[in-house]
Amino acid sequence: MAGETILVADDDRAIRTVLGQALNRQGYDVRLTGNTATLWSWVESGLGALVITDVVMPDGNGLDLLPQIRKRRPDLRVIVMSAQNTLLTAVKATEKGAFEYLPKPFDLSEVIDCVGRALAFSPETSSQSEQPSDGEKLPLIGRTPAMQEVYRVIARLTATDLSALITGESGTGKELIARALHDFSKRKAGPFVAVNMAAIPKDLIESELFGHEKGAFTGATSRYAGRFEQAQGGTLFLDEIGDMPMEAQTRLLRVLQEGEYMTVGGRQPIKTDIRIVAATHRDIKRMVQSGHFREDLFYRLNVVPIRVPSLRERKDDIPDLVNHFLSHAVDQGLPSKTITPSAMKKLKDARWPGNVRELENLVHRLAALYAQDDIDVDVIEAELSDQQNILPDRNTPNEGESMSEAIERHLRKYFEAHGDDLPASGLYAQMLKEFEHPLINLCLEYTDGNQIKSADILGLNRNTLRKKIRELGIPVIRGTSKRI
The missing domain is CATH 1.10.8.60 (Helicase, Ruva Protein; domain 3)
Structure with a gap:
């Protein structure tokens, strides 16, 4: 809201100047300081509608000021900036009441957008979970923008029980993300139980997840507490959820909907009090479209999606x-x-x-x-x-690979080879042309150059196909090709 006063505290004069000029251009009244003492005196006097503060400053720590600000002026929003771009910094900023955490270096447009959201935000009093001690080990490593976004999502989830679906390639650290979600949540005193769905035989999944009673089936010589019971009061991490059979998906959905389950052979429902975090390296949306994963279960699990970036x-x-x-x-x-x-x-x-x-x-x-x-x-x-x-080459065909996956594999190879030299614009049209040429050429080859049949196969009007053949310079030769 133009005209509002914004208090900016950062010991770096250049950052103060850049932020001051950018916010002034948006119509805000900006007060700049390089220390926490001046910032606190402004807050105490009732000045400002928003605070933007660095963490490390010569006379104190911006994070340490947050509880005092919340106590003195609970409606005053605070945006925290920091060059200490770690998960712990993001979580602490959130737990101490910051409206948003912005890692340095930041994009000015992102700051302006964040300021607008903060000033338009109607604050609500909410309890914060206990902050982790300074001695806790950092669970994740990385300061790049891709990892900063992951940190910010984790930080926003510290006080919630929302389900999360973590996606990413094998080896990217999906279980580390799941553990961080647990360790910085209000359930951190409870158990963290991880189960790999791909490692359990299909006929044992229900028993493994929900447990069984003595005599429930041949070999059940005693009662077994399943993973849901083991995770009671904590977090259940379902790794490789894309490998869960459809029958087990149906039962898991029922448990998530009703909040209770029964052991195999049991007669009394058991109330469940756990948080579900799932992960997969598969394209789960494509599995939903192909009918291999329940759409309603996907939406139950994918309340908060977290994509873990590849090392590339x-x-x-x-x-x-x-x-x-x-x-x-x-x-x-x-x-x-x-x-x-x-x-x-x-x-x-x-x-x-x-x-x-x-x-x-x-x-x-x-x-x-x-x-x-x-x-x-x-x-x-x-x-x-x-x-x-x-090691298998990511650019060699995989057994059972879909056409979409094969195209993605080749495009990934192209981007990795030309990432620094990609055109400023027009890449989509270029790629489309590159794809059309071999597709039409091969279709003509397999139909002995029969344009009518090729047009039907491709779903194109015959005149459109002829036009593309001319534009792409595709030769049409009969009698030398395989037939469909």
């Missing part, structure tokens, strides 16, 4: 990850190692089809097998070469 999307995190894994290797009794700058660059340029798990395994292998303290680029090249010889 966050390569600037690789140095932090490598150093973390090297430190972890030392904790396990392996010798201390360092990675030379040229070797680190080689690691950042690698493909990483196995994502963070592949990187972790490589770093531990470097620590265990090499005598030298400084790992140089020749070692990395040799290791990566060996891995490429044994």
Whole structure:
């Protein structure tokens, strides 16, 4: 709302200047300071409709000021900025009452949008969960924008019991995300129970999830407490939910709808008090469309979607990850190692089809097998070469691969090879043309150049097909092709 006064506190003069100018252009009255003392005096005097504050400042910590602001002026919204772009910072900012957390460097348009939302927001008093102690270990590593978005989603969920569906490639750390959701939630004192749906035989899934009574089936010699019972009061993590059989999906949906279940062979319903977090590396929306996953169950699980980026999307995190894994290797009794700058660059340029798990395994292998303290680029090249010889190439066809998956695989290869040289505009039209040429050419080949039959197969008007043949320069030769 133009005309409102905004209080900005940051010890970096350049940031204060940029924010002041940007907000002034939007019609706001801006007060700038480089310390928490002045900010607090403004707040105490009733000045300002919104606070934007850094975390680390010369005379204090912006986060420590949040409880005081909430107590003194509960309606005053606070936006927290920080260069300490960790999950813990995001969670603490949220738990202490910040309206939003913005990692540095930030986009000015994002700041302006956030200011508008904060000023239009009608605050409601809500209880915050107990903040984690400073001694807690950081559960996730990464400062790139892709990981910052994951942190912000986790931080917003700390005081809720909403179900979440975590998606991402194998090896990206989906279980770490699930554990973070539990560890920073109000259920953190309860159990975290993880079950991999792909690892359970289909005929045992119901017993594994819901438990069974003694004598319920052959071999049930005693009562078994299923995963729902084990997770009571905490979080149940259903990994690889896309591998759950349809019959089990139906029963899981009923449990989520009714809040109770029965053990196999049981007669009394059992009330359930757990939070469900699910994960999959599959395209679950496509499974819904193809009828392999229940749509109603998808919506029950996908209340909050969290997409975990691949390592290829966050390569600037690789140095932090490598150093973390090297430190972890030392904790396990392996010798201390360092990675030379040229070797680190080689690691950042690698493909990483196995994502963070592949990187972790490589770093531990470097620590265990090499005598030298400084790992140089020749070692990395040799290791990566060996891995490429044994790991499946993401660009080779997979058994049972759909056409959409095959196209995505080839497009991914194109983007990885030309990411820095993509055209400023017109890529869609270019890709469409690249796709049309082989599709029409192959269809004509398999119909012996019969344009009428090809048009029917492609679902095109015959005149449209002829026009495309001319535009794409496709030769039409009869009698040399396979037939459909």
